[in-house]
Amino acid sequence: MNIASARQSATGASIRISRLEKRFGAVSAVDGVDIDIAAGEFVALLGPSGSGKTTILMSVAGFEFPTSGTIHVDSEDLTYVPSNRRNLGMVFQNYTLFPHLSILDNVAFPLKMRGLRTAERHARAEAALATVRLAGYGHRRPNELSGGQQQRVALARAIVYQPRVLLMDEPLSALDKNLREDMQLEIKRLHAELGITVIFVTHDQSEALTMADRIAVLRDGKIQQIGPARQLYERPTNLFTAGFIGEMNFVDVAVQSVGDDISVALPWGETWRLPATAAVERLAAGEAAVLAVRPERLQLGAGSPGQVVTVTLSDIVYAGSALLLIGRLPDGTEMRARIPGASQLSSLAPGDVASFTIPTEAMLLYRGKR
Amino acid sequence: MKPPTDRGSLALGAYVYAVLAFIIVPLVIVIPMSFSQNDYLAFPPSGFTLKWYAEYFDSRQWRAATWLSVQVALLTALFASVIGTAATYAMIRGRSRLVTVFQILLIGPIIVPHIALAVGLYLFFQTIGLSGTIPGFVLAHTVLTLPFVVFTMAAALGKVDANLEAAAMSCGASRFQAFRLVTLPLVLPSLASSALFAFIISFDEPVVSFFLSGVRQKTLPRRMFEDIEQNLTPVIPAIATLLIVLSILILLGAHVLRSRSVTR
Amino acid sequence: MMEAGRSHFWHSDGRQLSGLSTLLLLLPFFAIIAFVFVYPILQLLVISVLEPHPTLDNYARVVENPVHMRVLMRTLWTATLVTALSVVLGFPVAYYMSRAKGTVAALVAVCVILPLWSSVLVRTAAWSFLFQRNGLINSALMALGLTSEPFKLLYTQSAVVIAMAHVLLPFMILPIYGALRSIPNDYGRAAAVLGATRLRTFLEVILPLSLPGVVSGSLLVFLTALGFFITPALLGSPQEMMISTLVSKQIREVLDWPFAAALVGVLTVFVTLLAIVFSKTLRFDRLMGNAS
Numbered sequence: 001m002n003i004a005s006a007r008q009s010a011t012g013a014s015i016r017i018s019r020l021e022k023r024f025g026a027v028s029a030v031d032g033v034d035i036d037i038a039a040g041e042f043v044a045l046l047g048p049s050g051s052g053k054t055t056i057l058m059s060v061a062g063f064e065f066p067t068s069g070t071i072h073v074d075s076e077d078l079t080y081v082p083s084n085r086r087n088l089g090m091v092f093q094n095y096t097l098f099p100h101l102s103i104l105d106n107v108a109f110p111l112k113m114r115g116l117r118t119a120e121r122h123a124r125a126e127a128a129l130a131t132v133r134l135a136g137y138g139h140r141r142p143n144e145l146s147g148g149q150q151q152r153v154a155l156a157r158a159i160v161y162q163p164r165v166l167l168m169d170e171p172l173s174a175l176d177k178n179l180r181e182d183m184q185l186e187i188k189r190l191h192a193e194l195g196i197t198v199i200f201v202t203h204d205q206s207e208a209l210t211m212a213d214r215i216a217v218l219r220d221g222k223i224q225q226i227g228p229a230r231q232l233y234e235r236p237t238n239l240f241t242a243g244f245i246g247e248m249n250f251v252d253v254a255v256q257s258v259g260d261d262i263s264v265a266l267p268w269g270e271t272w273r274l275p276a277t278a279a280v281e282r283l284a285a286g287e288a289a290v291l292a293v294r295p296e297r298l299q300l301g302a303g304s305p306g307q308v309v310t311v312t313l314s315d316i317v318y319a320g321s322a323l324l325l326i327g328r329l330p331d332g333t334e335m336r337a338r339i340p341g342a343s344q345l346s347s348l349a350p351g352d353v354a355s356f357t358i359p360t361e362a363m364l365l366y367r368g369k370r
Numbered sequence: 371m372k373p374p375t376d377r378g379s380l381a382l383g384a385y386v387y388a389v390l391a392f393i394i395v396p397l398v399i400v401i402p403m404s405f406s407q408n409d410y411l412a413f414p415p416s417g418f419t420l421k422w423y424a425e426y427f428d429s430r431q432w433r434a435a436t437w438l439s440v441q442v443a444l445l446t447a448l449f450a451s452v453i454g455t456a457a458t459y460a461m462i463r464g465r466s467r468l469v470t471v472f473q474i475l476l477i478g479p480i481i482v483p484h485i486a487l488a489v490g491l492y493l494f495f496q497t498i499g500l501s502g503t504i505p506g507f508v509l510a511h512t513v514l515t516l517p518f519v520v521f522t523m524a525a526a527l528g529k530v531d532a533n534l535e536a537a538a539m540s541c542g543a544s545r546f547q548a549f550r551l552v553t554l555p556l557v558l559p560s561l562a563s564s565a566l567f568a569f570i571i572s573f574d575e576p577v578v579s580f581f582l583s584g585v586r587q588k589t590l591p592r593r594m595f596e597d598i599e600q601n602l603t604p605v606i607p608a609i610a611t612l613l614i615v616l617s618i619l620i621l622l623g624a625h626v627l628r629s630r631s632v633t634r
Numbered sequence: 635m636m637e638a639g640r641s642h643f644w645h646s647d648g649r650q651l652s653g654l655s656t657l658l659l660l661l662p663f664f665a666i667i668a669f670v671f672v673y674p675i676l677q678l679l680v681i682s683v684l685e686p687h688p689t690l691d692n693y694a695r696v697v698e699n700p701v702h703m704r705v706l707m708r709t710l711w712t713a714t715l716v717t718a719l720s721v722v723l724g725f726p727v728a729y730y731m732s733r734a735k736g737t738v739a740a741l742v743a744v745c746v747i748l749p750l751w752s753s754v755l756v757r758t759a760a761w762s763f764l765f766q767r768n769g770l771i772n773s774a775l776m777a778l779g780l781t782s783e784p785f786k787l788l789y790t791q792s793a794v795v796i797a798m799a800h801v802l803l804p805f806m807i808l809p810i811y812g813a814l815r816s817i818p819n820d821y822g823r824a825a826a827v828l829g830a831t832r833l834r835t836f837l838e839v840i841l842p843l844s845l846p847g848v849v850s851g852s853l854l855v856f857l858t859a860l861g862f863f864i865t866p867a868l869l870g871s872p873q874e875m876m877i878s879t880l881v882s883k884q885i886r887e888v889l890d891w892p893f894a895a896a897l898v899g900v901l902t903v904f905v906t907l908l909a910i911v912f913s914k915t916l917r918f919d920r921l922m923g924n925a926s
């Protein structure tokens with residue numbers, strides 16, 4: 001009964017993070033971050049270690065006060081409100097179940113803090129445990145549960161008081177791979193069921209791609225790109241994101257002319273004409289640029305309209321659903337191709353020279369060098 | 371909007387620094403008093419003189435007491451660190467069902483009140499003629515310092531991979547050579563710092579010394595006790611200052627040894 | 635058997651020593667502990683029940699004489715006060731120390747550890763300077779106009795309690811610090827984000843989790859305080875004797891060995907029983923000042 005009411009009342013809140021900055025002495029952990037999150041949205045913060053993900057989350061949770069900038073939840077300024085008055089849910093990396101309390105008391109803890117009476121606390125905690133499929137585990141102690149179960153309890157504890165926002169800092173990184181995938185689904189299901197707004201910190205890109213409505217890619221405290229998974233993958237807006245998300249081949253080129261189309265000189269002497277849409281950033285003639293292509297977009301042999309490259313193969317790796325071909329372009333640049341339907345290609349051997357077609361629409365151009 | 375000032379943290383900080391002052395001020399206060407010209411110990415100290423230090427160094431009685439304490443502390447440090455290290459090594463590397471007995475006996479000298487041990491030893495040593503002798507003091511202090519040596523050495527030896535010795539032995543070293551050439555160098559800083567601690571515990575030990583001291587053989591703490599009890603002369607702040615400096619030197623030494631240690 | 639966590643401390647895999655070498659290496663330790671610790675204490679206990687003839691009279695004299703009972707009660711009460719004062723002074727310091735970083739942490743650690751390695755006599759002497767008629771405390775009180783007459787501070791129970799708490803404070807701080815250090819920071823954060831105020835976070839999470847440290851520290855302080863000799867002897871008054879000063883008097887002035895042995899027996903047995911009851915909580919290896 002309580003979960004039904006939870007579903008109705010606990011719709012998510014919108015979050016606005018504006019010009020957020022946090023310095024620790026000389027270190028700029030977060031450096032001018034703006035993120036607008038819609039009510040009920042699932043946003044992942046993704047970035048290498050030290051990029052400021054945790055610091056942003058801690059500022060939203062109220063454990064760090066920013067050096068400057070503001071945080072609004074549903075247009076209420078929470079920037080300097082103590083964390084216990086923010087009414088947010090949070091799940092930590094290492095479960096953080098209080099070891100001296102039973103599972104039920106752990107889940108009931110936030111309700112106790114809110115002054116609910118024991119009977120109601122326990123009823124609601126039981127119901128929350130049921131939502132994470134741990135009904136009947138309430139009398140146990142945290143150390144009597146597995147890691148995955150503990151994290152589900154932590155999840156129950158974070159939603160039992162129907163917060164409008166759920167914050168998670170690498171909640172799955174302490175779990176092994178299979179459990180992690182189960183928990184990803186569990187969290188997605190809860191998100192859909194409760195309509196809660198989620199900020200999810202991870203350094204696992206596949207986790208971010210599969211779970212989030214939008215992903216914010218961070219580096220050195222700055223947002224590199226923010227958008228839905230598909231956009232990030234198909235058309236990364238800068239070289240960092242292009243290299244950070246998924247696998248990518250890079251070739252250094254020189255821009256010769258920019259007009260209705262763009263002509264670039266390749267290191268082995270050829271000149272290619274590419275459509276103007278290939279340029280992700282503004283290019284000018286005479287500049288250095290980087291040509292980027294995803295390995296799975298390469299086609300073996302001549303095929304759809306595009307450019308043909310010859311690759312001297314060095315490694316052929318059977319990777320289950322696809323065959324990974326690794327080789328070198330004529331100038332020595334490494335090129336990888338993932339070719340599905342591996343079984344037909346058993347005739348290829350290291351040392352062979354193979355030609356690949358790069359479809360025109362698969363090529364992206366960025367300023368700079370790789 | 372401004373970040374709120376954190377009154378709770380400020381109050382906690384103020385309280386903590388007040389307690390730290392409570393801890394430190396009584397130690398530090400003796401330093402200015404030791405240079406005071408007043409012949410009786412009044413506050414505030416006035417003037418500057420080294421005469422109390424001179425009085426300490428010129429007094430035969432103080433010198434004798436100090437020399438006795440130095441001898442006892444040096445021998446105690448030697449005994450305790452050798453015996454303690456041997457026992458710890460045996461407990462860590464040996465096969466023995468004596469572990470539990472060892473642990474209980476080890477904790478004994480910490481738990482049992484020193485006054486009890488002091489009285490017991492007073493009686494025992496008088497019957498066998500060890501009362502007021504250097505061997506008597508050394509034996510008693512070795513018992514009191516052994517637990518500290520064992521705790522330090524157990525932490526250090528526990529971190530030395532037993533396979534290192536196995537490797538040395540596979541290269542042809544005997545068990546003793548393996549210990550001397552591989553394990554010992556690795557735990558040497560800890561051994562040295564446990565000896566330092568044994569030295570200072572013995573040097574400052576007041577209770578057992580109080581009962582074991584004879585009319586002539588008095589350790590420094592026993593002499594100080596009498597002086598404080600009877601007339602509290604300004605020599606005491608001078609000696610106290612010297613002892614504090616000694617403690618600081620020993621702690622610094624232990625710190626340096628620890629930062630050098632491979633098995634930290 | 636000891637708990638698993640403790641016994642692995644004493645064992646490591648790899649090549650073991652032979653039984654004979656083990657025995658030879660342990661021999662000096664067991665010999666010295668047996669002759670210089672176990673024997674003298676046992677001898678006292680034996681004297682206390684066998685002299686002047688096999689009897690419990692010596693113990694009866696402790697319990698039946700109101701003067702001696704008062705000494706026992708005063709000793710218990712003083713140790714209790716010292717323990718309480720040490721908790722009140724020590725817990726916040728341990729808490730602060732467990733959260734501090736860098737220079738501040740080092741400074742606090744030095745302040746806590748330095749006294750541990752400085753002489754009890756030095757510290758007791760310092761308190762007798764402070765408590766004198768014309769010592770720092772009375773001078774300060776008079777300079778501030780809080781009193782016109784110097785207070786009698788020295789040779790009072792307050793003086794003994796304050797100085798003993800000062801001497802024993804590190805034994806309280808270090809175990810609590812150890813317990814607090816093992817509580818991950820995220821626990822406090824989790825409690826806060828779940829809606830707990832700082833006070834409730836402390837009461838509901840931090841305090842229960844640090845309780846083993848508090849118990850351990852309190853026991854150490856209490857047990858040590860019961861047998862304390864130097865500080866009560868120098869700062870207390872003869873009218874307010876504690877058990878150790880009574881023992882000393884029996885031996886050095888009255889020469890009543892059997893009775894002194896019974897007093898020591900009462901003290902030792904009581905302390906040992908308490909230590910056995912709480913043996914799981916007492917962590918002695920924390921006392922080496924390993925605050926880093």
Ligand SMILES: Nc1ncnc2c1ncn2[C@@H]1O[C@H](COP(=O)(O)OP(=O)(O)OP(=O)(O)O)[C@@H](O)[C@H]1O
Nearest residue numbers: 024027028029048049050051052053054055056203
């Ligand atoms: N309390 C602190 N004091 C000093 N520097 C800090 C503090 N917290 C974070 N930093 C620094 O701020 C930067 C960002 O740290 P943050 O923890 O936000 O990174 P992250 O993206 O969460 O990394 P990870 O993936 O390793 O968790 C790092 O350079 C870090 O060293």
Ligand SMILES: [Mg+2]
Nearest residue numbers: 053054055169
């Ligand atoms: Mg992080």
